[in-house]
Amino acid sequence: MHRKITTGFVVxxxxxxxxxxxxxxxxxxxxxxxxYEDSDGGHLVDGFDIDSDQEVxxxxxxxxxxxxxxxxGLVFTCPxxxxxxxxxCEDGSYTSEVVNIDEEGDFDFGDIHASGTVDRxxxxxxxxxxxxxxxxxxxxxxxxxxxxxxxxxxxxxEYMTTAELLKKKLEE
Ligand SMILES: [Zn+2]
Numbered sequence: 001m002h003r004k005i006t007t008g009f010v011v012x013x014x015x016x017x018x019x020x021x022x023x024x025x026x027x028x029x030x031x032x033x034x035x036y037e038d039s040d041g042g043h044l045v046d047g048f049d050i051d052s053d054q055e056v057x058x059x060x061x062x063x064x065x066x067x068x069x070x071x072x073g074l075v076f077t078c079p080x081x082x083x084x085x086x087x088x089c090e091d092g093s094y095t096s097e098v099v100n101i102d103e104e105g106d107f108d109f110g111d112i113h114a115s116g117t118v119d120r121x122x123x124x125x126x127x128x129x130x131x132x133x134x135x136x137x138x139x140x141x142x143x144x145x146x147x148x149x150x151x152x153x154x155x156x157x158e159y160m161t162t163a164e165l166l167k168k169k170l171e172e
């Protein structure tokens with residue numbers, strides 16, 4: 001076993017949404033040089049300790065941080081707390097596999113299976129519930145949520161195609 005190491009830099013792209021700068025994209029740029037080390041951190045020399053010609057090519061493909069709301073998707077902005085996380089609440093029971101329990105005692109859950117019907121969509125941070133209008137009925141369908149977000153939440157310019165495609169789809 002050995003490790004291949006490069007240094008590079010991270011470029012974050014910000015856009016102003018409702019007076020706040022929100023990171024909408026992050027790119028990792030790997031450097032040109034690489035170092036090799038063994039499992040104890042000892043320096044390995046290519047062509048002597050190891051032969052990098054035998055390496056199966058693997059790009060330095062850094063994982064993107066989780067995007068706000070969804071990958072390049074529509075951005076929900078809570079009118080109450082300016083948060084960007086939306087949750088769907090159902091009235092029935094939920095089941096979810098416990099995938100892992102870490103050394104802190106924290107649980108990782110797998111896919112959630114819900115047996116009820118949608119009760120409401122709300123801001124994950126403050127509990128603001130999406131309603132069709134001022135004191136209107138609570139929104140419970142995906143289509144209505146899309147409509148509400150299109151009407152009420154400013155979208156980053158890069159995401160406008162998502163908004164436009166959804167608008168078109170709703171008009172059909
Ligand atoms: Zn909120």
